[in-house]
Amino acid sequence: MPQPAPASPTALNSFDEFTRLDEVVLGRAEHYDAHHTDTSWRLFFYDNVAPVLGRHATPSGEELLPIPGQLVDELNEDIAGLADALTGCGVKVLRPAAPGKDIDIRSPHWDARATPPLNVRDQTIILGNTIVETAPHVRARIFENDLLKPAFYRYYQEGANWLSMPRPALARDSLDTAYFTRQNLDVSRATDSESAGAIEGLGLEMVFDGAQCMRLGRDVLVNVANHNHELALRWLRDNIRDLRFHRLDAMADNHIDSVLVPLRPGLMLLRSPAYLKYLPAAMQSWDVIYAPETDDSNFPDYSDLGFVIPIGSRYMDINLLSIDENTVVVNSLYPELIEVLEGHGFTVVPVRHRHRRLFGGGFHCFTLDTVRRGGPEDYLS
Numbered sequence: 001m002p003q004p005a006p007a008s009p010t011a012l013n014s015f016d017e018f019t020r021l022d023e024v025v026l027g028r029a030e031h032y033d034a035h036h037t038d039t040s041w042r043l044f045f046y047d048n049v050a051p052v053l054g055r056h057a058t059p060s061g062e063e064l065l066p067i068p069g070q071l072v073d074e075l076n077e078d079i080a081g082l083a084d085a086l087t088g089c090g091v092k093v094l095r096p097a098a099p100g101k102d103i104d105i106r107s108p109h110w111d112a113r114a115t116p117p118l119n120v121r122d123q124t125i126i127l128g129n130t131i132v133e134t135a136p137h138v139r140a141r142i143f144e145n146d147l148l149k150p151a152f153y154r155y156y157q158e159g160a161n162w163l164s165m166p167r168p169a170l171a172r173d174s175l176d177t178a179y180f181t182r183q184n185l186d187v188s189r190a191t192d193s194e195s196a197g198a199i200e201g202l203g204l205e206m207v208f209d210g211a212q213c214m215r216l217g218r219d220v221l222v223n224v225a226n227h228n229h230e231l232a233l234r235w236l237r238d239n240i241r242d243l244r245f246h247r248l249d250a251m252a253d254n255h256i257d258s259v260l261v262p263l264r265p266g267l268m269l270l271r272s273p274a275y276l277k278y279l280p281a282a283m284q285s286w287d288v289i290y291a292p293e294t295d296d297s298n299f300p301d302y303s304d305l306g307f308v309i310p311i312g313s314r315y316m317d318i319n320l321l322s323i324d325e326n327t328v329v330v331n332s333l334y335p336e337l338i339e340v341l342e343g344h345g346f347t348v349v350p351v352r353h354r355h356r357r358l359f360g361g362g363f364h365c366f367t368l369d370t371v372r373r374g375g376p377e378d379y380l381s
């Protein structure tokens with residue numbers, strides 16, 4: 001039976017993180033049954049995985065780390081709950097295409113097990129009516145956006161602009177380890193097992209994820225933690241002329257949405273006061289809600305399942321999704337945050353999300369907000 005064509009999306013328009021949300025792409029986790037733990041993956045998640053690397057790497061260099069099926073099923077249940085909650089808030093939910101099977105990919109320089117399109121925030125930034133595909137850090141993610149192309153083409157048909165950063169080769173020496181070496185961290189547990197080929201004369205490439213940005217109308221905050229990111233900031237400035245890009249100097253290793261979430265003009269959620277100094281001067285006078293302490297009882301106990309590597313930090317649930325300036329979707333397993341937000345007058349839509357530390361994403365990461373009502377407002381003066 002032919003399936004009816006999905007209703008056409010409205011025009012792409014997304015300049016910020018908090019004005020009324022009308023349409024969103026929500027990621028999916030089918031076939032997320034392994035992490036491909038090559039050097040690019042180890043470096044990307046080094047902040048979280050360094051303590052366990054080595055202990056679990058096999059001497060043969062086996063890089064595929066299986067994820068128990070029960071966890072993927074539970075993740076899918078929680079994502080279904082998020083889809084229902086968003087629909088219940090009147091938001092139209094689009095999905096990436098589903099990978100039909102495990103997909104092994106091969107470039108001329110390396111091979112990898114492809115990551116499913118779960119954290120759709122990461123490989124794309126929507127800047128107004130422009131889709132910007134970014135330049136993946138993790139080799140396993142290099143074709144991830146192919147599964148979003150049905151949605152991107154529909155927005156393109158409705159008049160959106162569509163740009164891509166140069167696709168990185170992610171060869172042997174493409175990735176900059178400066179963020180870690182600046183902190184005197186030894187990166188050998190990530191780099192010792194490198195199996196990718198080199199490209200003579202290439203050196204550090206432009207490598208950058210969409211989730212390193214936070215959008216605020218005509219301003220965009222951009223986390224730059226190394227030379228890979230520096231090249232991308234220049235690309236953004238050269239190619240998107242009508243927005244102002246503010247460089248945040250190494251606020252985190254890469255993504256910043258478990259550190260900072262702007263909630264409405266003049267109010268942000270921040271991991272701790274230590275992060276204020278990274279922000280543009282105009283934001284330092286905003287009101288701040290600091291992420292409340294949470295404890296282990298809010299996180300599942302995985303001891304029965306053998307080892308499961310947490311690729312996300314304990315702060316993942318800062319990563320909420322705003323429906324509008326007064327309504328936020330928050331993990332029900334972070335009741336401390338729900339209480340604080342309600343105390344500030346927010347309507348909180350609680351949605352359960354158990355395995356956020358295993359798949360590296362919260363609700364902001366799982367979503368790409370393609371249609372919001374706000375425009376290129378100046379929120380910083």
Ligand SMILES: NC(=[NH2+])NCCC[C@H](N)C(=O)O
Binds near residue numbers: 258361
């Ligand atoms: N868009 C994302 N995938 N964000 C997740 C950021 C997670 C962050 N590295 C942490 O461990 O807290």
